[in-house]
Amino acid sequence: MSYALRDLSYQGRARDPEKMLENLKQDLELKISVGVWYFTPGGGRFHDRFVPEASIEQRIEMAAEMAELGASGIEAHYPDEVNESNAHLYRKLEREAGIRLVAVPFSHFFDSRFEFGSLSSTDSATRDRAIEIAVGGLRLVRELGADVAISWPGMDGYRYLHGKPYMHMWDLFEGALAEAMDEVPGVRVAIEPKPYEPAANNIYRTTAEGILAAQRIERRLRNAENRRLLEEGRTLVGLNPEVGHVKMGFEMLPAAFSLVAMERRLAHTHWNSQPDGNYDQDNNVGVVNPHETEALLYALWAIGYEEYFGIDINPENMSVQKAVELNIRALEKMKERVSRLPHERILECHLHPSDHRGELEEILIESW
Numbered sequence: 001m002s003y004a005l006r007d008l009s010y011q012g013r014a015r016d017p018e019k020m021l022e023n024l025k026q027d028l029e030l031k032i033s034v035g036v037w038y039f040t041p042g043g044g045r046f047h048d049r050f051v052p053e054a055s056i057e058q059r060i061e062m063a064a065e066m067a068e069l070g071a072s073g074i075e076a077h078y079p080d081e082v083n084e085s086n087a088h089l090y091r092k093l094e095r096e097a098g099i100r101l102v103a104v105p106f107s108h109f110f111d112s113r114f115e116f117g118s119l120s121s122t123d124s125a126t127r128d129r130a131i132e133i134a135v136g137g138l139r140l141v142r143e144l145g146a147d148v149a150i151s152w153p154g155m156d157g158y159r160y161l162h163g164k165p166y167m168h169m170w171d172l173f174e175g176a177l178a179e180a181m182d183e184v185p186g187v188r189v190a191i192e193p194k195p196y197e198p199a200a201n202n203i204y205r206t207t208a209e210g211i212l213a214a215q216r217i218e219r220r221l222r223n224a225e226n227r228r229l230l231e232e233g234r235t236l237v238g239l240n241p242e243v244g245h246v247k248m249g250f251e252m253l254p255a256a257f258s259l260v261a262m263e264r265r266l267a268h269t270h271w272n273s274q275p276d277g278n279y280d281q282d283n284n285v286g287v288v289n290p291h292e293t294e295a296l297l298y299a300l301w302a303i304g305y306e307e308y309f310g311i312d313i314n315p316e317n318m319s320v321q322k323a324v325e326l327n328i329r330a331l332e333k334m335k336e337r338v339s340r341l342p343h344e345r346i347l348e349c350h351l352h353p354s355d356h357r358g359e360l361e362e363i364l365i366e367s368w
Contacts, residue, residue: 003142005186006307008235011261014303017347023304024343028297030331033073033102033310034066036081038282039320050316056081060089064097065321070328073102073308075150078137080107087144101146102308103190103240103268104137106130109154109198117156120173120203127176134180138187147308148267150240151177152192157199173203174213178220181236185225189217190240190267195249197280206249207256210239211263238267242312243293244274244282253292254299261303269300270312271327282314284323286330291368294334301338341367 013019039059043049054062063074074093076082082090082104094100108118108130116123118130134151141149156173158164181189193210194202204210214237218230226236239260246256260266273288274281286293309331315323342363349360 003145003187005188005229005234005236006147006267008238008264008267008307009233010306011266011303012264015262017351019304020302021343021347023302026304028301028305028335030070030328030335031073031306031308032071032328032331033075033308034063034071034324035310035312036060036063036074036076038312038314039063041314041316056086057089060093062320063099064093066324067097067099069321069325070332071324072099073310074099075103075105075310076101077105077107078140078149079133080110082140082144083136084140087140090144101144103148103150103310104141104144104146105150105152105192106133106137108133108156109152114155117169117173117199117203118153119151119176120153120156120169122172127172131176131180134177134189135183138180138184138189141187142184147188148238148240149187149189150192150268151189152194152240153203154194154198156203157196157201158203159200169203170213170216174217174220178217178222181217182221182223182226185223186229186236188236188238188267190238192240192242192245192270193249194242194245194280197248207239207241207246207251207259210241211260211265213237214239214263214265235264235267238265240268240270240310241266242270242272243285243296244270244272244280244312247274247276247289248278248280250276253296257296258299258303261300261305266303266305266307268307268310269305270310271331272311272313282312284313284315284330285311285327286334290330290334294338297331297334298338298341301335337367 036059039062040051040054090101121127137149191210193204195205204213217237241257271285273283311327349356
């Protein structure tokens with residue numbers, strides 16, 4: 001399958017309330033993707049792994065079984081989980097099970113060489129290796145027909161505040177990513193912000209910081225093909241907001257994701273559940289804070305969201321097949337509840353609050 005840069009311009013049109021209603025009257029397709037990295041979760045800082053390790057070949061076989069559960073996409077890090085030597089396994093998965101590779105995150109965090117950052121490293125050799133990984137990942141996205149590459153800079157950031165050259169840090173990262181994108185033009189990258197962990201403070205802590213970075217990176221692109229696409233209004237640097245990361249930063253899910261969509265940058269999404277703050281738990285969807293997660297689904301439906309719902313969990317205590325089944329069921333149940341809501345009445349409550357005092361509360365109480 002050849003790569004096609006998906007048009008995200010539809011997202012900005014949902015600024016119009018009438019367009020929101022129009023979207024809500026249409027079906028929301030739950031395009032589900034799974035991440036090969038959590039099929040057999042490893043140990044953590046305080047405990048050994050609870051399940052045996054599995055090879056990529058074995059994980060691909062596990063993924064094939066998830067088609068019956070409703071999964072149609074898979075995600076894998078380059079080069080640790082998907083690379084030039086095993087790409088044929090993902091092609092076979094798409095051919096035989098209908099599950100295609102949809103997102104390729106860069107492996108910029110686990111390797112010890114990235115102890116002090118990857119694309120923002122002040123060591124030129126380390127930064128060059130990070131650029132090399134990004135270029136390889138972008139090429140694989142193009143060759144395998146995935147939708148997007150993902151940059152989660154887990155080790156990029158800072159621990160101590162005094163004297164940190166913040167602008168230099170951002171300049172290094174954004175220049176390096178732009179260099180990689182110009183090497184493989186026309187392929188979209190999605191930044192995944194996170195407040196902290198594993199870096200004490202990640203380089204882009206909030207949704208707004210991710211949006212600003214995306215804007216700056218696009219301005220740095222020089223390749224003629226990339227400039228042409230930008231001049232046509234296409235998005236080359238989007239975001240991949242994750243429910244858990246957004247809640248770690250005490251942001252409101254539907255507002256944060258809608259802000260990305262307003263900029264036409266909602267390239268992909270990652271779903272799990274998480275309390276405000278705390279460490280990154282990657283709980284199953286809807287188990288923690290289900291009402292806000294449902295409000296997020298409602299907001300994406302109103303946007304007319306057409307991209308993937310990536311399940312990003314850490315099923316340490318159950319089989320990954322069971323976990324994926326539960327997460328898909330949770331999203332389907334939320335969709336079913338949202339579909340029954342009186343959208344016109346709810347919108348009127350927001351647009352003319354003085355005329356509908358207490359009505360929205362009544363609607364929500366009855367719906368629960």
